[in-house]
Structures are given as structure tokens and as C-alpha cells.
Amino acid sequence: MLAVSARDESDPAARRQELENRNAALRGQIDSMLSDLRRRTAEIQEKQAEAAQRTHEITSEDGLVTVIVDASGTLQKLELSPKAFERGTPDRLATTITSLIREATGTAQQSLQADFAGLAETPDLPSIVDGAPMLQDFFNNTPLFTPPDPEAERAARTGEEPPSRRADPDDDLDDDFDDAYADGRRPW
DSSP, rough: OOOOOOHHHHOHHHHHHHHHHHHHHHHHHHHHHHHHHHHHHHHHHHHHHHHHHHHEEOOTTTTSEEEEEETOOEEEEEEEEEGGSSSOOHHHHHHHHHHHHHHHHHHHHHHHHHHOOOOOOOOOGGTSSSEEEEEEEOOOOSSOOOOOHHHHHHHHTTTTOOOOOOOOOOOOHHHHHHHHHHHTTOOO
């Protein structure tokens, strides 16, 4: 049973006005959310159309193999130079092709994730209804799978060290200083 204050009982017109004001405020919030949803839907459709047209092309360091993938990372075209069969072994060529495809696929998938990451955000219920659960708690925000790391693929193919990802870029300053000093060079 609802508890009604003495003021509400004595002034039904004021109570009705208060309810109408609260209703109008709630309608305003819902209209704002619907407007935001329409805007986001249009943005997603626009980005989907752009992504559908995008391709990613990766060429081997020696220029003998080129792969082209679509926005999802699906192989669209594989180009082999006539010299690709003259240099190296079939195993080496197969390894290069596989690595290039993985690099291009990783690049495409990372690009898609970056393009659509901000569009997946939704307003939370507590901002509309006090005490409501947060919708984000019901969804797993991690991707279904982790795409191949393009830099790691390139590094494995070329035999080079992949770029390090230090948390603090200033950490390597002391190392460079110490290494130079130990080698007898002046670090400045």
C-alpha cells in the first residue's frame, strides 16, 4: 500500500501536477535515448558500409608475395611473382604466404574492432531508473577470439625482434645509459 502524505491528500491537483512533471521528465529521457539509438544505428550502418569496401594489402619484404584481405580478414587475392618459385623452397613460400595472410587478417580484425569499439557503448539503466542493475554487468566485453598480432607475424617471418611494449617508455633510458657506459662509450 502506498503511503500518501497529508499534503498530497489535501491537494490532488498538486499531486497530479507532480506526477505529470515526473512523467514528462521520464518521457524526455526516453526520447533522448531513442534519439541517441537512432544516431548510433546510423553511425553503425555508415561504418559497416565503409568497412565493406575496405581491404588490407600486405606484401612480403622481398616483394614476391602479396595478399589482399577484406575488412573481415577473408583472403580476397593472392599474388605471386614469377620469381617466387625460383627463390627458396615450397615450404618457405608456404610459410611466407601463411604469415602474410595472418598479418593481413590481424590488421583487418584489429581495424574493425577499433572502428566499432566506441559504438557498442550503451547507457546504463541506473542513469534512468534508480537502483536498476547496470547492463554492462550482463555482457562480456572481451572479443570472442583474439586476432593474430600483425607485428608478431611480421617479426616471426623476418626474424626481427617485435617492437617491445613497455608500460613506461622512460624505463629504457637508464638501460641505454648503462649499456653505453659499460661499452666504454659516452652516453651523451
